[in-house]
Amino acid sequence: GAVVSQHPSWVICKSGTSVKIECRSLDFQATTMFWYRQFPKQSLMLMATSNEGSKATYEQGVEKDKFLINHASLTLSTLTVTSAHPEDSSFYICSARAHPSPNEQFFGPGTRLTVL
């Protein structure tokens, strides 16, 4: 149980284009999902917290207009990187909190984004 999937697992795009990443909780309902960014040999950096049916809460320094997050249902959250640039290339990981174990986050497998 508690499986989180992400799609796509990797994507290569041209500079200036937008990329959408999906995060799904497959066997549980996730009232809260989190989006992280991870650079090589670095820790996870929380980008935003996404609650179903409401606007995402972004961490300081994360551009809301660049990283659009939508949490339309209890099993799906999406991250759209708009007008991507090479510096946006990174490993993006989502996680979901499964009620009623709020301190246990289950992570997706990650999406590797490369912007040319």
Next chain:
Amino acid sequence: QKEVEQDPGPLSVPEGAIVSLNCTYSNSAFQYFMWYRQYSRKGPELLMYTYSSGNKEDGRFTAQVDKSSKYISLFIRDSQPSDSATYLCAMNQGGSYIPTFGRGTSLIVHP
């Protein structure tokens, strides 16, 4: 000073060794402590979850929390090459569900 400090390694050990991974932290309000294992190009997987001080054992893994010293450890007994991964510690305050992560320790278990 970062809230959570973790030596990035790499830590290289022979198969069968006992591995000790550690994190220190500065926020005395942290109450929930987690260890995640992350294989290359994969998302983190929750290994151990501990509340407050004390020990918790699960198979070959033992998690220890010493709140007085603000120090947590993960021990791996009889280490296997398949344990080679990056191990991230994480912790958060009661009532707050967003953990603070360490940068991870890279572990290499060689046959």
